[in-house]
Amino acid sequence: MHILDQIPIIGAIKRWVTGKNRNLYDPKLFHNLSLIAFFAWVGLGADGLSSCCYGPEEAFLALKSHMFLGVFVAIATAFTIFIISASYSQIIELFPAGGGGYLVASKLLSPSLGMVSGCALLIDYVLTIALSISSGADAIFSFLPPELQSFKIILAVGGVIALVSLNLRGTKESVFPLIPVFITFVLTHTFVIIYSIVTHLADFGSLAATTSADVRTTTSEIGIFGMLFLIMRAYSMGAGTYTGIEAVSNGMPVLREPKVKTAKKTMLYMAISLAFMAGGLMISYLLYRVQYHPGKTLNASLIGNMVAHWSGNSGYIFLLVTLISEAVLLFVAAQTGFLDGPRVLANMAQDRWFPFQFTLLSERFVTENGIILMGGAALVLILISRGSVKFLVVLYSINVFITFCLSQLGMVRHWWESRNKAKGWLRKLCINGIGLTLTSFILIAMVILKFRDGGWITIVITGSLVAIAVSIKRFHYRTRKLLSGLDRLVLAAVASEPAVPSKEVLFDPSSRTAAILVSGFNGVGLHTLLNVQNLFGGNFKNFFFIQAGIVDSERFKGVSELGELQNHVAHELERYVKFMHNQGFYAQSFSAIGTDVASEIVSLSVKIFNTHPETVFFGGQIVFPEETVFTKALYNYTSFAVQRRLHQLGIPFILMPIRVNEKSDAG
Numbered sequence: 001m002h003i004l005d006q007i008p009i010i011g012a013i014k015r016w017v018t019g020k021n022r023n024l025y026d027p028k029l030f031h032n033l034s035l036i037a038f039f040a041w042v043g044l045g046a047d048g049l050s051s052c053c054y055g056p057e058e059a060f061l062a063l064k065s066h067m068f069l070g071v072f073v074a075i076a077t078a079f080t081i082f083i084i085s086a087s088y089s090q091i092i093e094l095f096p097a098g099g100g101g102y103l104v105a106s107k108l109l110s111p112s113l114g115m116v117s118g119c120a121l122l123i124d125y126v127l128t129i130a131l132s133i134s135s136g137a138d139a140i141f142s143f144l145p146p147e148l149q150s151f152k153i154i155l156a157v158g159g160v161i162a163l164v165s166l167n168l169r170g171t172k173e174s175v176f177p178l179i180p181v182f183i184t185f186v187l188t189h190t191f192v193i194i195y196s197i198v199t200h201l202a203d204f205g206s207l208a209a210t211t212s213a214d215v216r217t218t219t220s221e222i223g224i225f226g227m228l229f230l231i232m233r234a235y236s237m238g239a240g241t242y243t244g245i246e247a248v249s250n251g252m253p254v255l256r257e258p259k260v261k262t263a264k265k266t267m268l269y270m271a272i273s274l275a276f277m278a279g280g281l282m283i284s285y286l287l288y289r290v291q292y293h294p295g296k297t298l299n300a301s302l303i304g305n306m307v308a309h310w311s312g313n314s315g316y317i318f319l320l321v322t323l324i325s326e327a328v329l330l331f332v333a334a335q336t337g338f339l340d341g342p343r344v345l346a347n348m349a350q351d352r353w354f355p356f357q358f359t360l361l362s363e364r365f366v367t368e369n370g371i372i373l374m375g376g377a378a379l380v381l382i383l384i385s386r387g388s389v390k391f392l393v394v395l396y397s398i399n400v401f402i403t404f405c406l407s408q409l410g411m412v413r414h415w416w417e418s419r420n421k422a423k424g425w426l427r428k429l430c431i432n433g434i435g436l437t438l439t440s441f442i443l444i445a446m447v448i449l450k451f452r453d454g455g456w457i458t459i460v461i462t463g464s465l466v467a468i469a470v471s472i473k474r475f476h477y478r479t480r481k482l483l484s485g486l487d488r489l490v491l492a493a494v495a496s497e498p499a500v501p502s503k504e505v506l507f508d509p510s511s512r513t514a515a516i517l518v519s520g521f522n523g524v525g526l527h528t529l530l531n532v533q534n535l536f537g538g539n540f541k542n543f544f545f546i547q548a549g550i551v552d553s554e555r556f557k558g559v560s561e562l563g564e565l566q567n568h569v570a571h572e573l574e575r576y577v578k579f580m581h582n583q584g585f586y587a588q589s590f591s592a593i594g595t596d597v598a599s600e601i602v603s604l605s606v607k608i609f610n611t612h613p614e615t616v617f618f619g620g621q622i623v624f625p626e627e628t629v630f631t632k633a634l635y636n637y638t639s640f641a642v643q644r645r646l647h648q649l650g651i652p653f654i655l656m657p658i659r660v661n662e663k664s665d666a667g
Helices: 008-018 029-033 037-053 055-062 067-094 101-108 111-141 146-169 171-199 201-237 259-287 298-307 314-350 368-385 389-395 398-417 425-484 488-496 523-539 559-582 597-611 629-634 638-648
Strands: 512-517 540-550 586-594 615-623 653-659
Touching: 037 055, 037 111, 037 171, 037 259, 037 314, 055 067, 055 201, 055 259, 055 298, 067 201, 067 259, 067 398, 067 425, 101 111, 101 314, 101 398, 111 146, 111 314, 111 368, 111 389, 111 398, 111 425, 146 314, 146 368, 171 201, 171 259, 171 298, 171 314, 201 259, 201 425, 259 298, 298 314, 314 368, 368 389, 389 425, 398 425, 425 629, 512 523, 512 597, 512 638, 523 540, 523 615, 523 653, 540 559, 540 597, 559 586, 586 597, 597 615, 597 638, 615 638, 638 653
Parallel strands: 512 540, 512 615, 540 586, 615 653
Antiparallel strands: none
16 A cells, blocks of 8 residues: 555645546556656756856865865866766666665665665655755746845745646656756856856966966975875865766666666766866866855856846846756756665665565556655755755765765676676676765765765664664565464465376355455465365355465566466465365465556456355465564555455455464474
């Protein structure tokens, strides 16, 4: 059951908000939902490009009076972007189904380190949404009278809600409205950089001389190591520029086939555009000798200086359009958090670090619960901080570098272990090794520089999420041990099958029919079946077995995965049919696949009841030794949902309790 379906009022307007349901059997479904490289660049690259609104500025201002050292910072920034992008292209090749920081660290290092990487990435995506929306609100209200500032938080909250609604409608639907803003930003800022360089070509000699003089002055004042420390500090302070580069590897499932080719093309678009923007803006600051003015961004000052001598109102109009595109793109940048955050959450839920409900898809085939959680968490952050960009930016970018470091470390280990069989392993190891060195340096510097200013809050929040994930994982481990005793029934059932199959048994219209809900040929299903036979004796001669395969985020990757799911469900049901035939009973199976298991089961049950009105439906429900927060929040109560719906339709449904305890696991 999805979260929205459990709230009557929201459930009533859900269809209006998200649009009509998509057809799982539409042959063009995956094609229609996937993104080509350009659209992926818009949806996943906005976070990176929007960082040009604050990343280069943070780095430039950190140099203080030694601004001409910014040439070295600009070169280092562009180099780092290409290195991180190249290393993530290698991750894309190695993990074509989706190789975000969580999966890379889990598979190449250890599941525990993967969990830490995933938790860090989740917090980073929540901060991406909160910071982007708050920055956009700040930028928009900078054009408005001061007396309207009190409404800024309302705009920020409205922005989050609007993006949640867009993402609930689907991936493409959430990207298309953002394209005009994204293109406007790219065109205006590309023009600013090219115009700055072209109009100052004659000044490049002077820029080189001034930079050389600044190097001499700085080394004479604080020494060569002091100068290097100043450059590296500024380089680290601009770390927000690199956030978002990992988004493509996390968003592989939404890309158009061939996914690897599309992803690498998207990554190339991101690397070139981000390196050009970040490095170009810093060089432009130097060419125009931009100074910091309270209440104005360096980009605003740069463009103001650039258009100061333009004729008429053209300069003012260009300034306005450019700055508005920056403001709105900051809103758009939050889209990366909504596209990739729920996907990371779903991957972790598949491995039982978080509730399985986060793997579920809505009728629009989006990870609905994850989108709502990411939006809700961002709203809480915005409300607590009152939309303070100054506060949120301190928390930002530390976490993504935890993921960067673990991902690069995993890749370095992989290439070293594969050195005897991987072609070009040394070159690939060097790329990831350089990436590991750079990202580790930035992470250490960010923790040191930001810790006292509030960076410790990010570490505490991430640590708390890690503790929650560990607790959930332990609960699932204990539950699996409790259920292991039931699964011995499977071994007994298989052992009891005769070497020569029994003759086919015909349906007995004079006897009643028991329809049993199952979730595979397992101990729970067999226990339910045996309980029915024990309690009702020979009242039932005919047995129907019903199973609905769930199309979750793991399965919804292509037509082949859906086919495998259908075959798996059919195979599991056939084992029940064969088992009952061998005992002299008639048996038949009914299967379906879908995003909502309860709805699919109810639909199958109604069809069965209309044809065989004498049928009584049964479902097993695990009863734990004691009810806890975890059993209520994490365990699947599909049987209760099915019972409620069938009773409303006047169809008999009986729940068969299946008690598990520590003793059931013994022996």
